[in-house]
Amino acid sequence: MRIDLKRFTISALVCTFVGNVQAADIVGQIDYFNCVPDVYSLTRDGKKMAVKFFSLLREGDQVAINTDKNTLSLELSYEDTIAVHHQTQPYTAIALPLSVKVAEAACPPDDAYSFKRDGKMLPIQPTLLVGDQIVVNNATPTIHLKLGDNKVEEVNHKNSPYTVKSTGKVSSTSSNLWAWVKQVVTDWHEEELQTTVAIVNTRGVGDTSPDIPTPYIDLLEEPRELVAGTRTLHLAWKGGEKPYELILQQEGRPILSEAFQEQRITTPPLKLTPGEYQLRLSDKQQRTVDYTFTVVGSKPGYPSELLDSNIPKDTRLTAQALWLAAQEEGQWSFEAYQQLAKIAEHYPPARISRDALEQLAPIEQPE
Numbered sequence: 389m390r391i392d393l394k395r396f397t398i399s400a401l402v403c404t405f406v407g408n409v410q411a412a413d414i415v416g417q418i419d420y421f422n423c424v425p426d427v428y429s430l431t432r433d434g435k436k437m438a439v440k441f442f443s444l445l446r447e448g449d450q451v452a453i454n455t456d457k458n459t460l461s462l463e464l465s466y467e468d469t470i471a472v473h474h475q476t477q478p479y480t481a482i483a484l485p486l487s488v489k490v491a492e493a494a495c496p497p498d499d500a501y502s503f504k505r506d507g508k509m510l511p512i513q514p515t516l517l518v519g520d521q522i523v524v525n526n527a528t529p530t531i532h533l534k535l536g537d538n539k540v541e542e543v544n545h546k547n548s549p550y551t552v553k554s555t556g557k558v559s560s561t562s563s564n565l566w567a568w569v570k571q572v573v574t575d576w577h578e579e580e581l582q583t584t585v586a587i588v589n590t591r592g593v594g595d596t597s598p599d600i601p602t603p604y605i606d607l608l609e610e611p612r613e614l615v616a617g618t619r620t621l622h623l624a625w626k627g628g629e630k631p632y633e634l635i636l637q638q639e640g641r642p643i644l645s646e647a648f649q650e651q652r653i654t655t656p657p658l659k660l661t662p663g664e665y666q667l668r669l670s671d672k673q674q675r676t677v678d679y680t681f682t683v684v685g686s687k688p689g690y691p692s693e694l695l696d697s698n699i700p701k702d703t704r705l706t707a708q709a710l711w712l713a714a715q716e717e718g719q720w721s722f723e724a725y726q727q728l729a730k731i732a733e734h735y736p737p738a739r740i741s742r743d744a745l746e747q748l749a750p751i752e753q754p755e
Contacts, residue, residue: 428453428460500525501548524548565693568754569707573737576744603628603651603671606748608679612722616683618659622729624652624746628671635668638683654729687723688715702735710741714751721745 428439431450437443439451445462453460503510504521522531524545531543533552543550605625623634632651636644636658643658643665660683670676694708705727713724725745732739745751 501531504549520552522548522550522552524550563693565691565711565754566707569710572710572751573706573740576749577740579749580740580743600629601627602675602677603632603669604677605669605679607722607725607746608667608681609748611719612681613687613719614660614681614683614723614726615687616660616662616685618657619726620657621655622653622726623655625669626651628669628675629673631672633668633670635670637666637668638663639666681722687712687720702731702738705731706735706738706741709738710751711754713745714753718751721751 429452430437430439430443430445431452432446432448439460445451451460451462501522501524504523505519510520522533522543524531524543525548526545533541533543603625604627605623607624621636625632628651630649630651631647632649633647634644634653634655635642636655638661643660644655646655662683662685664680664682667679667681668676669679690708690711694704694711696704699707709724709727712727713721725742728738728742728745732742
């Protein structure tokens with residue numbers, strides 16, 4: 389197997405997706421940061437802690453940045469993101485605001501009710517924060533609030549003014565499955581960081597060599613399956629000389645024939661029905677390679693732990709993709725790759741996982 393890992397541009401360790409909740413409630417998580425970890429510091433109860441991807445923040449935690457050239461992004465539990473800069477340090481994680489949504493209002497706003505924040509009038513809006521006030525001015529209107537734990541609370545003139553309260557801690561998952569996901573991403577990223585010399589097989593030594601190898605897609609060298617539907621395909625290959633031509637057929641019926649200048653591409657939407665598909669990739673020198681994959685009606689169902697809507701979406705999608713890639717000796721890794729590729733450019737853990745699958749990085753079934 390080829391080990392062709394290049395140094396990743398984001399020099400940061402990948403760590404806890406989710407973990408046990410102890411002491412203070414969780415108010416958000418470290419979503420992204422753009423340089424080596426020692427630039428940042430996290431202080432909890434007077435003790436220094438490592439700043440890592442997915443570090444869960446608790447009320448009272450302080451995050452500091454030691455240089456003005458870096459930015460830390462915090463994904464908060466009320467579905468907002470705060471950018472913390474050197475000038476704003478230290479940032480203290482505030483009391484749990486949580487997402488409180490206005491699920492239903494029984495009549496047009498007019499003067500029937502109003503929202504206030506810090507004593508100032510708010511425009512009518514679907515999301516409120518802890519401490520906001522709802523004032524209902526007569527007996528007719530009723531407002532239903534969807535709380536963070538999916539319960540609904542009614543606000544009317546009898547309990548007006550109503551102050552939005554914390555609805556409890558953010559749901560957190562701790563299990564062997566999530567620990568496995570965390571470890572897979574961490575191992576792959578650490579391998580990228582530590583690899584300084586590319587080791588390639590007999591195809592060639594890379595595109596800069598006079599002996600440029602035939603284009604190839606490692607991910608499709610073994611039997612793979614995709615789910616049927618109208619969808620784009622994400623593909624990447626190495627070797628060859630541009631322009632490249634990609635031809636996709638289903639049992640001789642043309643699906644796609646298009647030229648590309650890049651080695652990482654997204655196709656136009658394709659209607660994929662169940663059956664066997666043939667993919668041919670060729671380059672400027674007419675060097676050609678053929679692959680086959682199968683489209684089926686459905687994929688394995690995810691464990692319930694990976695369906696928790698309280699887990700941030702990109703984290704959840706990355707975890708689902710890794711679990712899927714580990715099923716049935718990797719035959720679902722092409723489908724998992726599609727899911728990762730959609731979010732890879734804005735979500736570093738997905739990018740790490742996408743790049744690892746491209747190079748057939750080993751992944752084992754979770755226990």
